[in-house]
Amino acid sequence: MELPSLIRPRASLLIPKCASLQVFPDRICTENLVCCFRENLFGKPCSLRRCETRFPRTLPLVRDLSIGAMRTRSLAIAQAAGEVAVLDMAEYYLAEGREESRTRFVAELREHCHDVGFFYVKNHGVSLPLCDSILSMARDFFDLPSDVKIGMDYSNSAQFRGYMKLGVENTAGIPDFREQIEFGPEEDVDTGGFGDCHVYPPYRRLKGPNQWPPETCLPSFRPIVMEFMKQMGSLSMHLMQALALSLGLDQGYFDADFKCSPHYQLKVARYPPKLQTDSEGAVEVFGVGPHSDTGFLSLLLQDQVGGLQAQNVSGDWIDVPPKSGTFVVNLGEMLQLATNGYYLATVHRVLSLPGTASRYSVPFFFNPQLDAEIKSMDLMHLISTGLDNEIPSHEIESRYDLFRGEQKRVCEGERSSPGRRNGFVIKGGESTHGGKNKLHSLFGTNAFKSFARSHPEVVRCHHPDLVVDSNGLAAAENIASDSSLLQLGP
Ligand SMILES: O=C(O)CCC(=O)C(=O)O
Numbered sequence: 001m002e003l004p005s006l007i008r009p010r011a012s013l014l015i016p017k018c019a020s021l022q023v024f025p026d027r028i029c030t031e032n033l034v035c036c037f038r039e040n041l042f043g044k045p046c047s048l049r050r051c052e053t054r055f056p057r058t059l060p061l062v063r064d065l066s067i068g069a070m071r072t073r074s075l076a077i078a079q080a081a082g083e084v085a086v087l088d089m090a091e092y093y094l095a096e097g098r099e100e101s102r103t104r105f106v107a108e109l110r111e112h113c114h115d116v117g118f119f120y121v122k123n124h125g126v127s128l129p130l131c132d133s134i135l136s137m138a139r140d141f142f143d144l145p146s147d148v149k150i151g152m153d154y155s156n157s158a159q160f161r162g163y164m165k166l167g168v169e170n171t172a173g174i175p176d177f178r179e180q181i182e183f184g185p186e187e188d189v190d191t192g193g194f195g196d197c198h199v200y201p202p203y204r205r206l207k208g209p210n211q212w213p214p215e216t217c218l219p220s221f222r223p224i225v226m227e228f229m230k231q232m233g234s235l236s237m238h239l240m241q242a243l244a245l246s247l248g249l250d251q252g253y254f255d256a257d258f259k260c261s262p263h264y265q266l267k268v269a270r271y272p273p274k275l276q277t278d279s280e281g282a283v284e285v286f287g288v289g290p291h292s293d294t295g296f297l298s299l300l301l302q303d304q305v306g307g308l309q310a311q312n313v314s315g316d317w318i319d320v321p322p323k324s325g326t327f328v329v330n331l332g333e334m335l336q337l338a339t340n341g342y343y344l345a346t347v348h349r350v351l352s353l354p355g356t357a358s359r360y361s362v363p364f365f366f367n368p369q370l371d372a373e374i375k376s377m378d379l380m381h382l383i384s385t386g387l388d389n390e391i392p393s394h395e396i397e398s399r400y401d402l403f404r405g406e407q408k409r410v411c412e413g414e415r416s417s418p419g420r421r422n423g424f425v426i427k428g429g430e431s432t433h434g435g436k437n438k439l440h441s442l443f444g445t446n447a448f449k450s451f452a453r454s455h456p457e458v459v460r461c462h463h464p465d466l467v468v469d470s471n472g473l474a475a476a477e478n479i480a481s482d483s484s485l486l487q488l489g490p
C-alpha cells in the first residue's frame with residue numbers, strides 16, 4: 001500500500017548506507033523507494049517496518065540516520081508516514097556555541113520548504129498564554145450579538161478590514177463557510193495614496209486603521225490582538241532570516257523588504273460545524289476551499305477541532321491536525337516567486353467537520369512592505385555551494401513546471417470562476433487561468449488586486465475613482481493603460 005505523503009517525487013535515486021535502515025528502489029515504479037526501518041520512533045529495535053515512499057527527497061535525511069541523530073530519524077519516519085513535520089525553533093534560537101544545531105535546523109527548513117511547503121514550528125517564542133487568550137477572545141467576539149459585530153463591518157473600511165459575516169469572503173468563487181475579522185498594521189490613513197493615481201499607486205490606500213469592537217463589550221480585545229500581531233511579526237522576521245540562511249543567502253537578505261513596515265494581515269476566524277449533507281450524507285462543505293496563499297509566509301494558530309488539509313503532488317489530501325504549542329507554517333506565492341519556484345506555495349483547504357463544535361483559527365500572513373519589489377533569485381548558488389547539489393538546474397526548472405501544472409489542475413479542475421487566492425503564478429509577470437490572473441513583482445499591486453477582486457463593493461464605495469476589471473485589477477479610469485502605476489490584466 002502506498003502511503004500518502006506531501007513530499008514531491010524526483011527522478012534521481014541515491015541509496016544511502018545506513019545500519020538502521022534499508023532503502024532500495026521499488027522494482028515496479030522506479031520513482032519509489034522502499035524503506036525498511038529497523039527501529040521505531042524512539043530508537044528501540046523493532047521488527048522491520050516497510051514503507052513504500054514516492055519521495056526520494058527524504059534521502060538526505062535518511063542518510064543522516066546513519067550518524068544517529070534521533071530527531072532526524074523521527075522526522076524521516078514522520079515524512080514516510082505522510083505527516084507534516086514539526087521543527088523545533090529552540091534549535092535555531094539557541095545559536096550561541098551551538099552553530100551545529102542552527103545549521104541542522106536550517107537544513108531541515110530547506111527540505112520542508114522545498115519538498116512540502118508546510119511544517120509546524122514549536123518553541124517559537126510567541127507566548128502560549130497569549131495564544132490561548134486570542135482563541136478565547138475569538139470565542140467571545142463571535143458570541144456577540146450580530147448587530148455589534150456588524151457595527152465593525154468591513155464595508156466601513158477603505159482598507160478592507162473588519163468583520164465579515166458567514167459566506168462574505170470567497171475562495172475561487174465559492175463562498176467560504178466562516179465568519180472572520182481582518183486586521184492589518186494599525187496605521188494612519190496614507191491620505192496621499194487617495195490622491196492622483198497618476199502619481200500615487202492605489203496600494204498605498206491599504207494603509208490605515210483597524211476596526212475594533214466597543215471597549216465596553218470586550219475591553220481586552222484590542223491589546224491582545226495588538227500584542228499577538230507584534231509577537232507574530234517578530235517570529236515571522238526570525239523565520240524570514242532562517243529562510244534566507246536556508247537558501248544559502250545572508251541572514252539579512254530579506255530585511256530590506258520586511259524590516260520597516262511589513263504589510264501583514266491577521267484574521268480571526270470561526271468555522272461553524274458542517275450543517276448539511278445530501279441524501280447519501282456526502283456533501284463536502286469547505287470552511288475554505290482549495291487555494292494557496294498569496295503572500296510570503298502564513299502562520300496559523302488553530303484550536304483543537306481540526307479540518308485543515310494540504311494537498312500532495314498525487315492529489316491526496318493530508319491532514320494537518322492541531323498540535324498544541326505549535327503554529328502551522330506554510331509558504332505563499334510571493335516566496336515561491338522570490339525563490340524561482342524552489343520553495344513551494346502548497347494548496348490547502350479547511351473542511352467543515354460534522355459535529356457541534358465551531359472551529360476557531362487565527363491565521364497570520366506575513367508580507368513585505370507594499371512597495372517591495374520581489375524578484376526571482378538565481379538558485380545556481382545552491383548547487384555551487386553544495387546546499388542542494390543533487391538537483392541540476394534544468395531539474396529545478398522541471399520541478400517548477402510540474403508544480404505549476406499541478407496547481408492549475410487543482411484549481412481549474414475544482415473551481416472555475418476567479419476568486420481571491422486562486423492565482424497560482426510562479427515567476428514574475430506570468431499568468432495562469434488562461435491568463436486571467438497575473439502576479440506582479442510589486443507586492444502592493446498584488447495585495448490591492450486580491451482585495452479588490454474579492455470585495456468590489458468596497459472599491460465602489462471607498463475608491464470610486466478606481467475601476468476594477470473582471471480580474472480584480474484596479475486603476476483610475478483615465479490611466480487604465482499606464483502599467484507603471486498598476487499593472488493591468490492580460
Ligand atoms: O483557518 C485555517 O485553518 C486556514 C485558513 C487559510 O488557509 C487562509 O485563510 O488562507
Ligand SMILES: [Fe+2]
Pocket residue numbers: 291292293298348
Ligand atoms: Fe490559506
